[in-house]
Amino acid sequence: MIEIKNLSFGYKSNELLLKNLNLIISKEQKISIIGRSGCGKTTLLMLLAGIISDYEGRIIINNENLTEMRSETGVVFQNGGLFPWKTVYGNLALGLKAKKVDRIEIDRKISRVLKDLGIDNLKNKYLKELSGGQKQRVAIARTLVLDSDILLLDEPSASLDAFTKDNFQNILLKIYNKYQLCSVLVTHDIEEAVLLGQNIVVMKDGKLEKIIDNEELFGKKDIKNQISFYERCINLRKTLE
Amino acid sequence: MKHVLGISIVLIMWILFAYLFQNTIPLPNEVFLNFVKIFGKQLFTPTLQSISLLFSGLFFSIIIGVHLGIYMGLSKRGNKLLDSVIYSIYPIPKSALLQVLIIIFTSMFWMKSTLIFIIVVFPVIITVKDAIRVIPKEVFYHAKSLSLNKKQMYKDLIIPAILPNLFTTLRISIGNSIAVLYLSETRGIGSGLGYFIDSSVVSNNLNMFTGIFVLSLIGYILFILIDLIEYKFCKWV
Numbered sequence A: 001m002i003e004i005k006n007l008s009f010g011y012k013s014n015e016l017l018l019k020n021l022n023l024i025i026s027k028e029q030k031i032s033i034i035g036r037s038g039c040g041k042t043t044l045l046m047l048l049a050g051i052i053s054d055y056e057g058r059i060i061i062n063n064e065n066l067t068e069m070r071s072e073t074g075v076v077f078q079n080g081g082l083f084p085w086k087t088v089y090g091n092l093a094l095g096l097k098a099k100k101v102d103r104i105e106i107d108r109k110i111s112r113v114l115k116d117l118g119i120d121n122l123k124n125k126y127l128k129e130l131s132g133g134q135k136q137r138v139a140i141a142r143t144l145v146l147d148s149d150i151l152l153l154d155e156p157s158a159s160l161d162a163f164t165k166d167n168f169q170n171i172l173l174k175i176y177n178k179y180q181l182c183s184v185l186v187t188h189d190i191e192e193a194v195l196l197g198q199n200i201v202v203m204k205d206g207k208l209e210k211i212i213d214n215e216e217l218f219g220k221k222d223i224k225n226q227i228s229f230y231e232r233c234i235n236l237r238k239t240l241e
Numbered sequence B: 001m002k003h004v005l006g007i008s009i010v011l012i013m014w015i016l017f018a019y020l021f022q023n024t025i026p027l028p029n030e031v032f033l034n035f036v037k038i039f040g041k042q043l044f045t046p047t048l049q050s051i052s053l054l055f056s057g058l059f060f061s062i063i064i065g066v067h068l069g070i071y072m073g074l075s076k077r078g079n080k081l082l083d084s085v086i087y088s089i090y091p092i093p094k095s096a097l098l099q100v101l102i103i104i105f106t107s108m109f110w111m112k113s114t115l116i117f118i119i120v121v122f123p124v125i126i127t128v129k130d131a132i133r134v135i136p137k138e139v140f141y142h143a144k145s146l147s148l149n150k151k152q153m154y155k156d157l158i159i160p161a162i163l164p165n166l167f168t169t170l171r172i173s174i175g176n177s178i179a180v181l182y183l184s185e186t187r188g189i190g191s192g193l194g195y196f197i198d199s200s201v202v203s204n205n206l207n208m209f210t211g212i213f214v215l216s217l218i219g220y221i222l223f224i225l226i227d228l229i230e231y232k233f234c235k236w237v
């Protein structure tokens, strides 16, 4: 669970980028946050990840004040942030080795997660051999092997072409279903926000303007073939303007 | 394969020049025969001297250069402190320092080794520093979230990130350091292959070329060595 209370932050001391945000994301909730480029989405994720720490207000994770980065908070950075000098396996094993998990357990976990993401054939490949969509899946896998309870995604499909994007989003939905995660996905893509959020939070001028309940559409089969999906997209676009 | 091609081209050019300058440049086969003949005798000690000089110079410049480079790459303060110093020392023509080193050092070996060190260490520092600077910050964030210990930070992040550029710099540096090696070996109390080549100029033309051949061979073997290590450790590039 993530609780954001009166959160304010600015890179420059005289100018706030995020102004008095309040939001509660419950244990297994999946939300999407939508806002224009430069509105502070990445910054908000960096705050929730514990990477930026000189903020005002409170961020409470599972009833504890957030003071430093946690290995159970998985972050999928916009540009991946994977280690290019390691294979897919090496990237996934790194955190487990740091936690002194034994070798057999490491292999077991990695195999399972790679299979769930449909990339078990890439285990021994280096980053340079992967496509954009594959890299993003590895980045998600890297967080899942660590038994993460929170997943923060920064525009994970922004660099993908339309077909790869569809595929990636479906896999993400599958992961949402299978793993007990509290997930925050930020995006500037309206369809993605509707597709991947139980709740859609609209971010504007440094504030969280509106929360839209999207439960009835979230995770439904074939949703992109339904009128109601596009109605919601159109409404959301109006809100953003 | 690339070696076969390279060596063939060198040999062809060598033969061509040997025919052009018939009384000055010996043919490859003459040099090889002479190499086999004198390697165990006159050539052995100079070769050993040159190799140990080269290795000691390279060894210390890598060890110290990598450490300073990492320090500067990781710490803002370290960078501030050293950056201006390094950039102001770097353009000084180092080979001109030879005379100064001759006065300072009592040991000829360490004098010469220091000269190689001074030539190689700066590019190593700058390469390592810059390689660390371009590591995406997200990579560090992830490392931090895993609370990697110091040893893991070096083994899994810093060392692999600097290796490819370090190898490139070393290749360039080897060329430079062999040039200074020759220079330094002909000064002061001469030693090694440099002195061997220099002292054969008048007396024995064939020996001179054999000395040059051995010096080139050393450089060539070092190149191949770096290739092999790079192949082993930088598969990801």
Ligand SMILES: Nc1ncnc2c1ncn2[C@@H]1O[C@H](COP(=O)(O)OP(=O)(O)O)[C@@H](O)[C@H]1O
Binding pocket: A011, A017, A035, A036, A037, A038, A039, A040, A041, A042, A043, A044
């Ligand atoms: N490290 C930083 N230092 C100063 N300003 C920054 C930094 N990172 C981002 N900004 C500024 O903060 C604003 C929000 O950035 P960001 O959170 O990346 O927006 P978004 O992810 O929504 O596109 C932008 O105007 C950006 O220029």
Ligand SMILES: [Mg+2]
Binding pocket: A041, A042, A043, A078, A154
């Ligand atoms: Mg962003």
